[in-house]
Amino acid sequence: xxxxxxxxxxxxLSICMDGAIKTRVVYQANLNFKTVEPYLDLLVKNNLxxxxxxxxxxxxxxxxxxxxxxxxxxxxxxxxx
Numbered sequence: 001x002x003x004x005x006x007x008x009x010x011x012x013l014s015i016c017m018d019g020a021i022k023t024r025v026v027y028q029a030n031l032n033f034k035t036v037e038p039y040l041d042l043l044v045k046n047n048l049x050x051x052x053x054x055x056x057x058x059x060x061x062x063x064x065x066x067x068x069x070x071x072x073x074x075x076x077x078x079x080x081x
Contacts, residue, residue, distance in 0.1 A: 008029065008039060009039065009042075009072075010069060010073075012029055012036075012039055012040070012049075013043070013049070013061050013065045013069045014061075014069060016059045016060055016065075017060075017061050018060075020058070020059055020060075021056045021058060021059070022036065022040065022056075025040070025059065040059060047062055047064050048062060048064055048068060049061055050062050
């Protein structure tokens with residue numbers, strides 16, 4: 001079954017809660033490098049993820065991203081009832 005955009009965004013935000021490199025996001029979200037790039041760009045652009053530049057780029061969920069993730073979880077819980 002195909003996942004929708006919101007499910008993928010929610011999963012990426014969750015994976016990046018404690019920081020994650022792109023490879024970890026790709027494998028844990030079951031995406032490929034070509035597919036994950038637009039999502040990461042969108043989330044960074046909207047201040048839902050921040051990038052820590054070091055040896056490797058580390059993506060970390062921001063407070064705004066955490067709030068969105070909680071809101072999405074609440075909506076999913078209400079719809080699943």
